[in-house]
Amino acid sequence: MSTTLPLGRVGERVKRVDGIPKTNGEFAYSSDLFAAGMLWGHTLRSPHSHARIVEIDLADALTSPGVHAVLTHEDVPGQKRYGLEFPDQPVLALDRVRYFGEPVALIAAEHPEQARRAAERIRVAYEPLEPLVDPERALEQEPLHDERWTHGHGYRDDPRPNVVRHLVIRHGDPDAEGAVSVSGVYELGIQDQAFLGPESGLAVPDGEGGVDIYVATQWLHVDRDQVAPCLGLPPERVRIHLAGVGGAFGGREDLSMQIHSALLALHTERPVKMVYNREESFVGHVHRHPARIWAEHRADADGRLVSVRMRILLDGGAYASSSTAVTSNAASFACGPYAVANALIESTCVYSNNPPCGAMRGFGAVQTCFASEAQMDKLADALGLDPVELRLRNALAPGDVLPTGQRIDGSLPVAEVIRRAAALPVPELEPLPREAIRLPGGAGNTTRGEGVRRGVGFAVGFKNIAYSEGFDDYCAARVRLREDGSAEVHCAAAEVGQGVTNVILQVARTELATDDVVLAPHTTASVDSSGSASASRMTWMAAGAVQLACRAALEERERTGGEVDVERIYRHVRTSPLDPETGQTTGERSHVAFACAAMRVVAEVDVELGLTRVVWIGTAQDVGAAVNPQAVEGQIEGGTAQGLGLALMEEIQTQGGLITNASFTDYLIPTALDMPPVESVLIEDPEPSAPYGVKGVGEPPTVVSTAAVVAALRDATGRELTRVPVRPDDIVGL
Amino acid sequence: MKIELTVNGEQREADVWEGESLLFALREKLGLPGSKNACEQGECGSCSVLLDGTLVCACLVLAAQADGHDVVTVEGLGATGEPHPVQEAFVEAGAVQCGFCTPGLVVATVDLLAHSPQPSEDEIREALSGNLCRCTGYAKIFDAVRLAAQ
Ligand code: FES
Ligand code: FES
Numbered sequence: 001m002s003t004t005l006p007l008g009r010v011g012e013r014v015k016r017v018d019g020i021p022k023t024n025g026e027f028a029y030s031s032d033l034f035a036a037g038m039l040w041g042h043t044l045r046s047p048h049s050h051a052r053i054v055e056i057d058l059a060d061a062l063t064s065p066g067v068h069a070v071l072t073h074e075d076v077p078g079q080k081r082y083g084l085e086f087p088d089q090p091v092l093a094l095d096r097v098r099y100f101g102e103p104v105a106l107i108a109a110e111h112p113e114q115a116r117r118a119a120e121r122i123r124v125a126y127e128p129l130e131p132l133v134d135p136e137r138a139l140e141q142e143p144l145h146d147e148r149w150t151h152g153h154g155y156r157d158d159p160r161p162n163v164v165r166h167l168v169i170r171h172g173d174p175d176a177e178g179a180v181s182v183s184g185v186y187e188l189g190i191q192d193q194a195f196l197g198p199e200s201g202l203a204v205p206d207g208e209g210g211v212d213i214y215v216a217t218q219w220l221h222v223d224r225d226q227v228a229p230c231l232g233l234p235p236e237r238v239r240i241h242l243a244g245v246g247g248a249f250g251g252r253e254d255l256s257m258q259i260h261s262a263l264l265a266l267h268t269e270r271p272v273k274m275v276y277n278r279e280e281s282f283v284g285h286v287h288r289h290p291a292r293i294w295a296e297h298r299a300d301a302d303g304r305l306v307s308v309r310m311r312i313l314l315d316g317g318a319y320a321s322s323s324t325a326v327t328s329n330a331a332s333f334a335c336g337p338y339a340v341a342n343a344l345i346e347s348t349c350v351y352s353n354n355p356p357c358g359a360m361r362g363f364g365a366v367q368t369c370f371a372s373e374a375q376m377d378k379l380a381d382a383l384g385l386d387p388v389e390l391r392l393r394n395a396l397a398p399g400d401v402l403p404t405g406q407r408i409d410g411s412l413p414v415a416e417v418i419r420r421a422a423a424l425p426v427p428e429l430e431p432l433p434r435e436a437i438r439l440p441g442g443a444g445n446t447t448r449g450e451g452v453r454r455g456v457g458f459a460v461g462f463k464n465i466a467y468s469e470g471f472d473d474y475c476a477a478r479v480r481l482r483e484d485g486s487a488e489v490h491c492a493a494a495e496v497g498q499g500v501t502n503v504i505l506q507v508a509r510t511e512l513a514t515d516d517v518v519l520a521p522h523t524t525a526s527v528d529s530s531g532s533a534s535a536s537r538m539t540w541m542a543a544g545a546v547q548l549a550c551r552a553a554l555e556e557r558e559r560t561g562g563e564v565d566v567e568r569i570y571r572h573v574r575t576s577p578l579d580p581e582t583g584q585t586t587g588e589r590s591h592v593a594f595a596c597a598a599m600r601v602v603a604e605v606d607v608e609l610g611l612t613r614v615v616w617i618g619t620a621q622d623v624g625a626a627v628n629p630q631a632v633e634g635q636i637e638g639g640t641a642q643g644l645g646l647a648l649m650e651e652i653q654t655q656g657g658l659i660t661n662a663s664f665t666d667y668l669i670p671t672a673l674d675m676p677p678v679e680s681v682l683i684e685d686p687e688p689s690a691p692y693g694v695k696g697v698g699e700p701p702t703v704v705s706t707a708a709v710v711a712a713l714r715d716a717t718g719r720e721l722t723r724v725p726v727r728p729d730d731i732v733g734l
Numbered sequence: 735m736k737i738e739l740t741v742n743g744e745q746r747e748a749d750v751w752e753g754e755s756l757l758f759a760l761r762e763k764l765g766l767p768g769s770k771n772a773c774e775q776g777e778c779g780s781c782s783v784l785l786d787g788t789l790v791c792a793c794l795v796l797a798a799q800a801d802g803h804d805v806v807t808v809e810g811l812g813a814t815g816e817p818h819p820v821q822e823a824f825v826e827a828g829a830v831q832c833g834f835c836t837p838g839l840v841v842a843t844v845d846l847l848a849h850s851p852q853p854s855e856d857e858i859r860e861a862l863s864g865n866l867c868r869c870t871g872y873a874k875i876f877d878a879v880r881l882a883a884q
Contacts, residue, residue, distance in 0.1 A: 015825050015826065015828075016825060016828075016830055018830075018833070019824070019825030019830045019833075020814050020817055020821060020822075020825055021814060022830050022833030022836050022837075023808075023812075023817065023820075023821035023824050023825060023830060023833070023836050023837070023840050024768065024808055024809060024811065024812055024813055024814060024817065024818075024821055024837070024840075025766065025767060025768015025769070025807070025808045025809045025837050026768075026813070026814055027833060028767070029767075029770070029834060031767075031770075031771065032761070032767035111751070113751065113753065193868075194868055195832070195834075195868055196770070196772045196778065196780060196832065196834040196835050196866065196867070196868050196869075197770070197772065197832065197834040198771075198772065244833075245832060246770075246772070246832050246833075246834030247831075247832040247834060247868050247869055248832075249868070275771075277771075277774055278772065278773045278774065278775070435856060437856050437859065437860060438856070443860070496832060497831035497832025497833065497869050498831065499831070630828040630874075631828065633828070633873075633874075634828050634831055634869070634870055634871075634874055637870060637871035637872075637873045637874065638831065638868075638869045638870050638871045639871075640871055641868075641870075641871035641872070642868075663773070663775060663777070664772075664773045664775065664777035664778055664866065665775060665777055669866060669868060670871075670872075671863045671864075671866060671872075672858075672859045672860075672862040672863045672865070672872045672875070672876075673859050673860065673863045675871050675872045675873070677873065678871060678873055
């Protein structure tokens with residue numbers, strides 16, 4: 001599928017090129033694929049959160065109707081383990097399962113129902129083991145892994161069992177005394193990405209021992225680099241192609257069915273399609289880390305922060321995924337976008353038998369923003385200062401130094417976003433009586449408004465853009481310029497819904513000064529890696545790569561005439577690791593750049609029934625330069641909804657490590673009735689080191705909105721509300 | 735078993751297993767993957783179709799129940815060369831991101847506007863509250879409905 005683009009250059013409000021096909025069913029998602037003679041794959045998963053596997057008996061399953069293959073770890077021809085950063089996760093369980101839903105065996109059959117029935121006929125003898133489910137006790141329990149997978153990667157050497165990463169950031173004199181001190185303990189539940197399109201894809205054997213995998217993912221090349229060794233194949237014999245992606249939000253950074261479908265396809269020599277249902281999707285990807293955070297903030301009598309001390313405990317679940325980076329991100333942004341001379345931040349992530357956690361929009365910064373902004377409100381209260389004024393007095397600015405020792409040298413308009421968000425007029429109180437739909441409890445008709453109180457909350461958050469701590473982060477683009485002036489662009493940047501396809505085309509049109517540009521299919525087969533559609537980096541990185549390749553193509557044509565075809569790699573500024581003992585940057589910087597957002601929320605709370613209604617949200621966000629303002633607003637509105645979800649309703653619940661609410665009936669995400677209008681102001685303060693001055697925009701709204709929504713609930717109820725999601729019981733005080 | 739039904743104005747036949755949903759039959763047997771499967775429990779609205787003119791979740795209807803009935807899917811509303819005004823409004827308003835919810839929302843919006851050509855804000859929210867969208871936060875979807883109503 002090639003895409004012809006409508007008019008639109010960098011900075012213009014343009015329609016999505018994939019828009020119309022997505023409205024009429026023509027756009028093919030990874031679950032829509034079909035190949036002649038294809039089989040359906042299915043995964044048998046562990047019903048235990050921790051158990052030893054004594055025996056697996058496949059005999060009955062193998063003779064089940066329609067079955068073509070039943071595979072276990074013995075059928076994995078190459079490496080038995082994989083992982084985004086550390087290969088600690090078995091492709092199929094070896095002798096032990098460590099989380100509920102861990103894959104144990106695979107089946108390929110002619111009909112998906114036949115595959116499911118055959119799975120029921122596999123007999124696995126488990127010996128259940130005591131699950132490790134309390135992260136506070138993880139460091140004294142038997143190690144869940146025989147090897148220390150994350151050891152030896154430049155992190156602090158922590159010999160305690162079950163440590164994924166332990167990081168201490170020590171800056172200035174953390175014992176410095178202030179005129180006032182406030183402290184609190186905060187907690188966040190496990191949030192799910194809940195992308196609407198479940199994990200799915202199609203693996204097609206090429207007849208020569210290699211395989212083509214069509215899948216919804218965030219990073220094609222890193223998938224290939226994990227899949228190929230497990231199949232025992234060189235990377236070029238595994239080609240990964242992007243199929244339509246039904247949302248991602250971090251949940252598609254790790255592999256799901258990629259290796260599994262390829263194993264089945266190579267084994268049966270038939271195309272194999274796998275599609276998770278919603279229940280399986282809840283165990284089929286990593287989640288946002290649940291956290292417990294202990295914080296103490298000290299300030300002088302004028303409200304200037306003197307020191308911040310914070311201890312962060314993240315539950316990483318059974319496998320490492322990207323937990324080491326989440327650990328340091330949580331720590332890096334623990335103090336919020338404020339200048340603090342003295343800080344002691346300790347961030348620890350542990351292994352457990354709870355659901356594995358990894359990347360989700362906001363990546364560690366969501367958790368600490370929730371704690372840190374609650375602390376700022378407490379501080380304002382203790383000092384008798386207006387919360388907005390307190391934040392302005394401490395706002396970080398270019399030239400200031402972060403607790404990691406990094407000086408901010410790019411754009412970071414914290415005071416500006418605070419002022420602009422605070423200046424947005426709050427809607428007037430709607431008179432009573434009103435339609436039930438406009439009251440907390442909504443169509444449930446639970447109140448006429450007697451117990452309803454209104455509250456206004458404010459929060460500020462910030463986060464890094466792109467990969468940090470010395471990671472070699474790059475993006476490739478290839479441009480073919482034909483003699484007739486038309487161009488074809490290749491870039492593997494995953495279109496996950498954020499609109500990077502439009503970004504690529506807008507940049508190419510701008511650079512080549514022609515409308516005649518098409519984007520070739522996203523694949524590992526024709527272009528080098530783009531890096532991940534993660535960390536608010538893809539727009540920046542793809543714009544950089546396409547700009548470089550277009551300019552090189554024009555130069556080349558100038559020199560040679562005729563058709564040219566060039567590929568270029570774009571890298572952002574280099575970053576350095578954090579010192580393993582002090583958490584200080586070992587070079588000029590450990591993060592590339594930052595983006596911030598401020599948000600004001602009006603909520604109504606029925607303090608007798610514990611029900612809430614968010615009435616209005618106003619936000620000002622630092623966006624660098626908007627490539628497509630309509631898409632930027634869409635990111636802000638959508639990102640805000642996910643943060644509101646964590647504040648009010650979203651939590652994966654577990655018992656002994658078993659997920660008890662793996663459905664949209666029991667895991668609630670915001671609906672059209674839950675979302676208020678979101679008024680957004682885009683602050684364009686170009687980032688000097690980025691192409692066109694762009695910044696990533698996807699994460700800041702999610703970072704700040706959980707904190708801002710809960711601040712409004714606190715204002716309405718007068719309660720501390722230290723845990724999200726806030727439950728009706730917490731509001732009523734049960 | 736064999737079923738016969740009208741799909742998007744065409745007489746169609748399919749060989750289905752008794753347990754198959756209308757959604758599975760549309761997607762896997764009739765070559766119409768436009769209706770999406772995001773929950774199979776009637777919670778998300780991604781599979782919305784019109785069955786004899788009534789908005790239903792195709793995942794909750796057995797294929798066998800549709801035997802002899804009339805089904806309109808998102809593919810039947812408009813194609814790329816000739817989009818339905820509601821489809822155009824969704825793109826114009828920026829209501830499409832990943833788009834997985836979009837077919838269901840387009841069908842639900844067509845149904846809403848058929849019953850209430852000028853819906854109020856509250857009516858729009860209520861009518862679309864059975865359609866989950868994880869990407870947009872709904873604001874631009876409401877814009878799209880208002881745009882289509884003009
Ligand atoms: S798939 Fe039918 S309602 Fe979700
Ligand atoms: S656009 Fe992605 S779910 Fe709605």
